[in-house]
Amino acid sequence: MQAPKTYGEYSKEIDEALNDPQLRKTLDKYAITYRTNRAVVMRDIDEATLIHEIAEFKDEAAAHMEELYQQFKAEAEKRGVHVYRAATAAEANQLISDIARKEGVKRIVKSKSMTSEETQLNHKLIADGYVVDETDLGEWILQLRHETPSHMVMPAIHLSRYQVAEDFSKVTQVKQDPDIDRLVKVARVQLRRKFIAGDMGITGCNFAIAECGAITTVTNEGNARMVETMPRVHTVLVGLDKLVRTIDDVMIALQILPRNATAQRITSYVSWVCGPTKWKGSPDGQKSMHIVFLDNGRTKVAKDPIFKQVFRCVRCGACTNVCPVFRLIGGHKMGYIYMGAIGLILTYLYHGEDKAKILSQNCIGCESCHHVCSGGIDLPMLIREVRNRLVDDGDGNAMGSLMKIVMTNRKMFHNLLRFASKAQRPFTAGTQFQRHLPMIFMKKHDFKALPAIAEKAFRDQWGDIAPKVSNPKYRVALFAGCAEDFIYPEQLVAAVKILAACNVAVDFPMDQTCCGLPLGMMGQRKAVQTVARQNVRAFADGNYDYIITLCASCGSTLKKQYVNYLANDPDISYGVVTRFQDKIIDLSSFLRDVLDLKPEDFVNTHEKVTFHASCHQCRALKAADKSRELIQDVADYVPCFEEEVCCGFGGTYSVKFPIISKEIITKKVKNIAETKAERVVMDCPGCVLQIRGAVEKEKLGIKVTHLSELLADKIQPK
Amino acid sequence: MSNINPELVEKFTAMAQAVAATVAEVPSKEDAFKYIVDLCLSKDPCELLADEPGTEKGPLGPNRVPTRVQRVLAAPSLNDEDFALLENLCQEKGILCLRDNVRKYAAGIDIGINEAVAGVAASGTCLCPTTDEDVRLAGMISEISIVILKKSDIYPDLPSVAGIMRDAIGNGPEGSFTTLITGPSRTADIECVGAVGVHGPLMMHVLLLEA
Known part of the structure; x- marks a missing residue:
């Protein structure tokens, strides 16, 4: 497993994925069917309320992680479970290898566990001489190919039936047809004997329930319960973040998790294993059950005021399913072990800055993941926060630093843009596009005509076009944003025309500047705070009813992000920020809801x-x-x-x-x-x-x- | 009878059918057992997915493995009276009816019977206590999984069976294993195309008891 170290290296990997027609076809089809099917199964529940409830109980669990761990341990031990705690991935792997040795295990059967991918458990067990078989169909295919999962729920989504048929032909020594139903049965036939022969089963865990010390596994194939039942020993590897307080919590989460994961109302099986039961493989047999809790940074994250939110994750993979970038390049190119939006964050938290530096940049900020997350995690915000921390720790890049210098100084920034408007003339031929840029600037950008900077910025036209409105219905101010102010002032001019026609007084405070979104995307937190302060102050004294922006991206930054960037700001009070935020409105909502245009x-x-x-x-x-x-x-x-x-x-x-x-x-x-x-x-x-x-x-x-x-x-x- | 909610029965049936389960209404246990015996005789012979020394083998099944000549069903959770009733019906038809030792038949059996203590209408789910290994295996290694559920035990949604789950899990110190079962085993791991019958049953039938 490797994480890209430079953009050049990463760009090559991305190219590879983009040129894989099978991958593109499968992911594209999946993106569309998932969206449709998810909408169908969400119709019969109150999605928003359930997501809110999951966020609440998961937040509460993360805040009481230690207490829940102790309660779980006491309950599980009461029922005869051996409970362990591993500080690191290596420690967890060692513990499990030791358990296997003490139990006299030779053959291990595993059901799918992303946590065991995180610790790379199989490497350790195989190195220590155990025979390890993955039994989830997708994971088994990957094991045969020596590959890693490219999706949390559908690990082999990147492969075709033809590739699988080839692998299965090799393993069975019989030619297998590329018929999916038949291929599934090959796994059925090949793996049954492995379940029977297994000495120890290893599973992951979706929820570890503190009130009774039970672990649950949520599966479709039926392999997890085989792994839990057939061998004498059952070992569970579970992250501390999987602790929840009650059975009721799990019942809430189970209504969202499968719907979000695979657009199912529920999976075929949910096992609730609460301590070892009788094992009938020998007379008077008793199962032996071991649960290894993995920390690997989790207790630290639980105390982080911003990142603790990440523990609302139930590993449904919905963030991956809706990601337009994943849809193009797949999970292997979009994470180190965990993939998709949550993967970019967990790569940073569990696998370190080095692995996350380049990967964490590959989020387009479209908010799709935030919109569907089972726990309502603000994933795009957390990805920006990863970038913030990378910059804080000196891992920024030249582009971000330059943007910070230029964009936090409004006058310098705006004068540069005015200068660009003049300097581009040889390239625009008087059009709105830069037509003749030298190829060196164009290499990978030749799919679109790049825009020209406007002849005259909106702010420089304002004095001439500001309308006079007597007895206005409302007093509003415009927030322009850089793109409309300097590239497309005509969009704002159009809005002014509409507003004046509707008897609305419009103002344009000159001290406003970039909303800060591009800086935020580069992890330049301090620079965002600088421009945010500037903008809040620019509008603070105007006594406007609304602040209208025609740029949805600016609008979402001003309305949703400023309150976080300026929380506890020494210079601007919280009340001033929230008043500013409450006044921000997009043009359509203003025309429809406030003016009630018909x-x-x-x-x-x-x-x-x-x-x-x-x-x-x-x-x-x-x-x-x-x-x-x-x-x-x-x-x-x-x-x-x-x-x-x-x-x-x-x-x-x-x-x-x-x-x-x-x-x-x-x-x-x-x-x-x-x-x-x-x-x-x-x-x-x-x-x-x-x-x-x-x-x-x-x-x-x-x-x-x-x-x-x-x-x-x-x-x-x- | 009075606490059967027809709306919940209807919803449960629709949801179970939506995940490829067959739902049948049976007036009594005896009818349920007749249904099961008929199904056992009419289904294709069970494939042997692993070696089972000493077992009589029939022709290769669709997956190119030998089939079991003896029809086998397992009903380890039934009480003495019910089991005797079922066993009688089986004996008449030459079917082996297991109450224990299910592990010995891990290569595959025709039918496994489970009894649910609750049904969930919203998803067509059966809540089955499966602490006993034989009971658990019956629903895992069988080609057709049958769950018997009383109509009056159907609840609207998952939160409404949390208390029943709590009781099934128990307060210790013995271990327990409880399973929510919804339809046959399935996967979409190859090209996201759905297929049933992976490591568990190929089919599931829910028998709704008029009680």
Whole structure:
């Protein structure tokens, strides 16, 4: 197992995955069917409430980890279980090897356990002379191939039936057909005798229940209960984070875990093993049961005010299932042992900075994982926090440091952008795109036309265009964000037109600056705090009813993240920050909910318009439906396939990982083109940049604009 | 009879069927046993998934392993009276009816019978006390797993059976093993394509008792 050490090295690995057609096909199909099937099984429960309850009891368990461990130990020992605790992975492996030796074990059968992957238990046991057989179908395939899991729930998702047929032909010495049903039965036939011959079974554990000392395993194949039942010895390897207080807690979690993992209402089997039972392999036989609790950094994480949230994880893998990056490159390229969003974080926490340095950068920040997580973990925030800590520990890079210097000094930053507007002229030929950039800058970015800096920034136009409104209904301020201020001022001009037509007074505080999101994505926490303070102050004295932003990414940063960045800030009180945050609103919500605009407020010209629901708009601000309603008021709305899937921009992400960005936007543009719409609108200038650039490159002739530009064309003056 | 909730029965049935379980309503235990014996005789012969010295072998099954000539079913959880009733029916048809020693037949048996103490309507799940190894194995090594469940023992959802689970787990000091069973064993580990019958039963039948 290796983690990339440089971007160059990582880029090669990513290329490899992108050029694996089988992997791409399987993951793509899975992403779509998972989404559909998950929605179906979620319909019969109150998803939000259950997720909230899981977060609550898991938080409580993490806060009382020590107490629950003691309670579990006492209960389990009362029933004859041997309970151990390992501080490190190596210690856990040694303990289990020692148990096997003392119990006179030769053959070990295992059911799937990510924790045993974390400690790389098999290496140790095999080195110590034991015969170890994985019995989960996917894990067994991987063992035959000497590979590691690429998904927490479906470990062999990266392989095809043809590859499996080849492996099974080798192991059985009989030609096996690539028929999935038959291949499954090969495992049935081959592994039954291994269960029977096993001296010790090793399982993981989904929940370790303190009230009674029971462990549960959640499985479909039936191999875990074979492993728990057939051999005389049962050893469990379990992370301390799996401790929960009660049986009731598990019943709550079991309603979400399988739905989120594989879109099942529940798995075929859930075993509740509470101490050793009689073993009938010999007269008067008694099972011997050992439970090894693994720390490996967990007690430290439980005390970390930010990272402790990670223990809400129930290892459902939903964060992986919905990740647009995973969908392209798979789990082997998206984690060291644990993969997907949670994997990027756990790699840092359990396997160290060195392994996480490059991997943790591979999150596009689309919020999809946050939206589905069983424990409601703010995964994108924790990934940014990993980057923060890497920067704090001196592991930042030159790009981040430069951005920090430039972007925290508003005047310098804005003057640089004005300078760029002039300096780019030879390259733009008067268009909105940089057409003639020397190839050296273009290498991996040639999938989209890059935008030009606007001739005149919005802030430099404001004095001329600021509308006068007498007796306004509301007083609002605009938060521009860099992209609209300096690249697409026309989007803001359009919004001003709409607002003035609706009798809303608009202000534009000049001291506002970058929202800080790009800095946050680079782990530049201090720099984000600097710009955040600046922005909160810029709007503090205005006495505005609302602060409107047309950039969903800025909006989500201002509304969801500032309160964390500025918590306990010495210079700005909490009340000032929350007042600022409460006033932030996106344009669609303002027009729909506050102004209550109706179809009759617009002229509907029946233009065929489709929609791209920007990540931060649909998931962080949850406002995409408002935009859809507004589109229907002014045009013929045509829904787009995967409307809520990321466009692949992600700000600095597309700079760091252009090849992934390219793959995502290619699919997005294909879906847009298939709607046959004349125009696609969205609520984020970053997405406009990405989608317009790709549409221009492909010469598709579809108009790509901000929603504000569509609405401004159709608004009826009051 | 009065505490049978038809809505829960209907929901349970639909949910169990949704995961490829067969659900049948049986008026009495005797009907249940007749159903089981008929099923045992009509199913394909059980494949022997491991060596079992001294056992009479029939022709190769679909997975190219020998089949068992003797039909075998296991019902270790039944009380004396019920077991005697079932055993009688089996003897008439030449079926071997096991009450213990199930481990000896780990290569595979035709049918294993479990009795659930609760059903969960929301997911078609059966809560089965399986502390006794024979009882547990009956539901694991059989080609068809049968669970008998009283209609009046069906509850709406998982939280509503937490107390029953607590009782099944017990307060010690003896160990216990309890299993939630929902449909036959399954996997989607190859190309995310669903397939049933991995290491456990190929099929599951739930017999809903009119009680």
